[in-house]
Amino acid sequence: MRTCNICGRPKKDSKFKHINKKTCKRCEFRWKRSFLRLLVHDRRLSAKERIANRLGYFGTAFIMISPYLLPYGNIGAITYVIGGIVCIPQVWVAKQWNLVLVNLNVTIGYLIYLLYNG
């Protein structure tokens, strides 16, 4: 039995988060805090997710520069195709199927563009 330093009631050890806690779990509880914890539960990225994220930024850079390269021959379309392909693993791992479709569409669309205009 210990006494909480907020409510001043004697409580069992199980009512405290750990051995050195002076405040009981009930006094520590805040609705806003627990709601935010529920939304952002702590998770670490796996190696696969890390690689996919790096590739995603790489591909995004390619897609970002592509519109400015389009007037200069095929290079803009080629960077679009590369960017579209390289971005797919990140959105695939994250199961963002709409973005997988967008990236596939960019890749296929600019491959067709290259076939007929290249």
Ligand SMILES: [Zn+2]
């Ligand atoms: Zn208390």
